Each structure stands twice: as C-alpha cells, then as structure tokens.
Amino acid sequence: xxxxxxxxxxxxxxxxxxxSLDPKLIVPLINSIRAVFGTMVKLTVTIQRPHVKTSPAPMxxxxxxxxxxxxxxxxxxxxxxxxxxxxxxxxxxxxTLAPDSPDFPDAVGxxxxxxxGGTKKALGGMASITVPNVVIGGxxxxxxxxxxxxxxxxxxxxxxxxAAEVSIKxxxxxxxxxxxx
Amino acid sequence: xxxxxxxxxxxMRSIQKKVLEALGxxxxxxxxxxxxxxxxxxxxxxxxxxxxxxxxxxxxxGITLVRKIRERDKAxxxxxxxxxxxxxxxxxxxxxxxxxxxxxxxxxxxxxxxxRQTLARLQKAA
Numbered sequence: 001x002x003x004x005x006x007x008x009x010x011x012x013x014x015x016x017x018x019x020s021l022d023p024k025l026i027v028p029l030i031n032s033i034r035a036v037f038g039t040m041v042k043l044t045v046t047i048q049r050p051h052v053k054t055s056p057a058p059m060x061x062x063x064x065x066x067x068x069x070x071x072x073x074x075x076x077x078x079x080x081x082x083x084x085x086x087x088x089x090x091x092x093x094x095x096t097l098a099p100d101s102p103d104f105p106d107a108v109g110x111x112x113x114x115x116x117g118g119t120k121k122a123l124g125g126m127a128s129i130t131v132p133n134v135v136i137g138g139x140x141x142x143x144x145x146x147x148x149x150x151x152x153x154x155x156x157x158x159x160x161x162x163a164a165e166v167s168i169k170x171x172x173x174x175x176x177x178x179x180x181x
Numbered sequence: 182x183x184x185x186x187x188x189x190x191x192x193m194r195s196i197q198k199k200v201l202e203a204l205g206x207x208x209x210x211x212x213x214x215x216x217x218x219x220x221x222x223x224x225x226x227x228x229x230x231x232x233x234x235x236x237x238x239x240x241x242x243g244i245t246l247v248r249k250i251r252e253r254d255k256a257x258x259x260x261x262x263x264x265x266x267x268x269x270x271x272x273x274x275x276x277x278x279x280x281x282x283x284x285x286x287x288x289x290x291x292x293x294x295x296x297r298q299t300l301a302r303l304q305k306a307a
Contacts, residue, residue: 039286040196093192094199103191110190113237114285117264126269131189131239 025123026050029076029153029166032118036111037157041092048154053165060163061085062099064112065133065142071125074145074168076116080108082138084160091159105134115164125170145169183208183227187218187246188235188262193285197233197262200289204296215241219249229257231296234279236263236270244277251278258299262287 030047037045060079067075080088082099089107090096097104109132116129135142142165144150150167184201186194186209194211201209210225212218215238222229232250236243247259261274262283271282281299283292 036286039288089192093195095195103195106190107192110192113190114264117266117285120264121266126267129237129264131237 025151025166025168026153028119028122029115029151029164031122032115033153033155033164035118036114040111040114041088041157043088043091043157043159046156048156050151050153053150053152061136061138062105062108063135063140063142064108065135066112066116067130068116068120068127068168069130070127071171072120072123072127072168073171074148074166075142076112076119076168077142077165078108078112078115078162079165080162081160084157084162087159088157088162099136105136108132109134119166123168182230183210183225185210185212185218185221185225185229185232187212187215187232187238187243189213189238190235193235193262196289197292200292201233201296203289204293214238215243215246215249218246222250228254231258231260231300233260233262233296236261236265236274244274247274247277247279258303260295260299262292 033047034045037043061082062085063077063079065075065077085108086097086099086104089104089111092111093103093107097107113129113132120127120129144167148167148169150165153164155162155164182205186197188194188197191213198209198211210221210229212221218232218234219241234243234246243261243263247261250257250259255278259279260281260283261279262285264285266284274282280303281295283295
C-alpha cells in the first residue's frame with residue numbers, strides 16, 4: 001500500500017491517440033469502467049479523451065492499484081479526488097463511507113479489482129491480477145514499468161471525476177501460460 | 182438458510198449479504214480468505230446450505246478453497262463469484278467442484294437468480 005506515484009495531469013491533450021497507444025487496450029478498459037459503474041454504482045460515466053501521461057504531477061487523492069502478470073504485465077490504477085471517491089464508494093457500498101472508515105479503501109480496491117478483471121478478460125490471453133492495493137493521500141506517486149507508456153482515461157460522473165491509468169505490455173513468448181494466483 | 186460468504190472485500194460481502202437476506206437467509210457467516218473459511222467450516226458441524234466464494238484472495242484463493250472443500254464435501258452448493266471471466270477459469274472452477282459461476286460486476290437480480298438456480302438444480306437432483 002505504499003506504492004508511489006502520480007495521477008496524471010491532462011495537460012496538452014493530443015488530438016488523436018499517439019501511435020504508442022494501443023486501441024485494443026483503450027476499448028476494453030472503457031467498457032469495463034462503464035460496466036462496473038453502471039452495474040455496481042448505478043452511475044453513468046462520461047469518458048473524456050484518453051491521453052498518454054506526460055507529467056508525474058499528482059492530481060488525485062485516492063488510488064486503487066491492481067497489478068497484472070502472465071501474458072500481460074503492468075498495472076491498472078483507478079484514481080479519485082477525495083470527495084468524488086467518498087461519494088462513489090458510498091453509492092457502491094449502499095451506505096455512507098467516510099474516508100477514515102476502514103471500509104473506504106476496501107471499496108476503492110474492489111472497484112479497481114472489477115475494472116481490472118473486466119479489462120483483463122477482454123485483452124485475451126492468460127493473465128493474473130493481484131489483490132488490490134489502495135493508496136490514500138494527496139501527492140502519492142506510483143512507480144510503473146519504465147518501458148511502457150501510461151495511458152490515462154479521464155472519467156466524469158454526476159458525483160465527481162476520476163481517472164483510470166493503464167500501463168500494460170504483452171509478454172512475448174512461445175509457451176505462454178498464466179495461472180491464477 | 183445458512184450461507185457462508187468468502188470474499189476479501191468486506192464491501193462485496195456486505196452487498197452480497199443484503200441481497201441474500203432478501204432470499205430469506207437468516208444466518209450469514211463471512212470469511213475474508215480461504216484459510217478463514219476453512220476454519221469456519223470446521224467449526225460449523227451442521228454445515229452450510231450455500232457457500233459463495235471469490236477467486237482472488239490473499240492467504241488462500243478461492244479455487245484452492247473449493248478443491249479443499251470438495252475433498253470432504255461433495256454436497257454443499259458452491260458458487261464462485263469473481264472478476265475472473267475467462268472461459269478457462271470457468272472450466273477450472275467447474276472442474277474443481279463449483280455448482281455455478283457469477284462474474285463481477287453483477288446486479289442483485291443476477292446473484293439472486295444464480296443462487297435460486299443453483300439450489301433448485303441441486304434439489305431436483307437430490
């Protein structure tokens with residue numbers, strides 16, 4: 001729960017996704033976000049333009065982090081501003097969850113878990129996801145694979161904004177296998 | 182009806198518990214991982230009418246738990262409720278001994294339907 005890093009600053013947004021952004025990654029993540037929020041939180045999510053993270057500057061206060069291993073390695077991070085996180089997880093849990101409640105990080109982690117799980121399935125191949133880690137506190141920095149671009153998908157809901165960040169690469173090997181941990 | 186919910190997310194257990202109480206389950210036990218679940222099962226001689234198991238959990242995951250339960254108990258209805266959605270995972274879970282499989286995210290209606298379906302199917306087979 002101490003992984004560093006930052007949530008992106010959507011500065012100069014590219015007019016189109018850069019070549020390094022794989023649309024095969026963007027679509028499954030967006031679909032998974034919409035499915036999780038529509039089903040479990042009962043919120044409609046408006047997706048803003050995806051972009052590559054260019055600044056390490058932190059922007060959010062709470063992050064749920066899921067690691068992937070197997071045919072795909074990397075991480076999926078779902079980050080919120082505190083107020084939005086509190087409102088979203090309260091809707092998810094069906095009860096008010098204050099940020100100092102022990103159930104608050106649990107709910108953030110479970111949302112990240114479901115988003116990552118749905119994305120993983122759509123990517124194909126065999127990969128495993130870790131149990132969630134949750135970081136709470138403004139200014140945290142999350143370290144990532146240095147050779148993989150980090151894609152940011154900013155999201156808006158009626159109760160606040162959040163962002164999904166994905167930094168994943170496919171492992172090239174002839175005998176791929178991936179058990180579930 | 183006695184139900185055991187096994188999920189490392191307390192939020193998810195709470196959501197499932199509320200849904201299952203609507204089904205008339207008057208006794209719901211909870212475990213945060215497979216190890217804890219095995220302890221609860223061992224200390225509950227009367228057993229459970231249903232066990233709902235997550236897959237990815239610390240200490241002991243859900244598929245290992247299912248295999249361990251099935252070593253001794255072939256009868257208790259087991260439902261896997263997980264984000265693991267690949268066909269190979271579903272097949273692995275069925276081979277391990279689950280009676281039904283629910284992919285997260287799911288609606289309360291889906292959970293209720295899967296539970297009813299599982300219990301009805303097993304009653305019919307009995």
